[in-house]
Amino acid sequence: GRASPFPNVRLHALTTGYGGAEFPEAGIPIIGRLFMQRRLVVAPWAEAYVLVLSTSAELAEAQELAQREGKKPLIFFNNRLDSLRGELGLPTFPRRALQHRFLSFVRPAYLFLSRSYSASLTRPPYVLPF
Numbered sequence: 001g002r003a004s005p006f007p008n009v010r011l012h013a014l015t016t017g018y019g020g021a022e023f024p025e026a027g028i029p030i031i032g033r034l035f036m037q038r039r040l041v042v043a044p045w046a047e048a049y050v051l052v053l054s055t056s057a058e059l060a061e062a063q064e065l066a067q068r069e070g071k072k073p074l075i076f077f078n079n080r081l082d083s084l085r086g087e088l089g090l091p092t093f094p095r096r097a098l099q100h101r102f103l104s105f106v107r108p109a110y111l112f113l114s115r116s117y118s119a120s121l122t123r124p125p126y127v128l129p130f
Helices: 029-034 056-068 081-087 097-101
Strands: 049-052 074-077 118-120 127-129
Touching: 049 056, 056 074, 056 081, 056 097
Parallel strands: 049 074
Antiparallel strands: 118 127
16 A cells, blocks of 8 residues: 555554564564553644554553644544453553543544344244344
């Protein structure tokens, strides 16, 4: 892909580098995550930020971005915030206080949940997905 797919639109990573990560992520995943040092990269040219498919570990970085760039809109797109909130407080994830400090102020404007539905039948195929 390109860094500028459309006029006046630039793709930009929220963080850069892992500082002094001593352990490879693939070799020792838990220890590697404990020592990762990620730095937030602010884009001075941006008029708004759109966060697409964030993980729960990146929510703390989104909070820092909102604090630094308070006047610029921060738009969460397809982030599954309802399921990410459940991971807060687990080891290597942000603390639950992030929900009260930051996520409780995020206003959902559009929510698309993909669900799989099925009907149970008394004869084959017994389960009919739709």
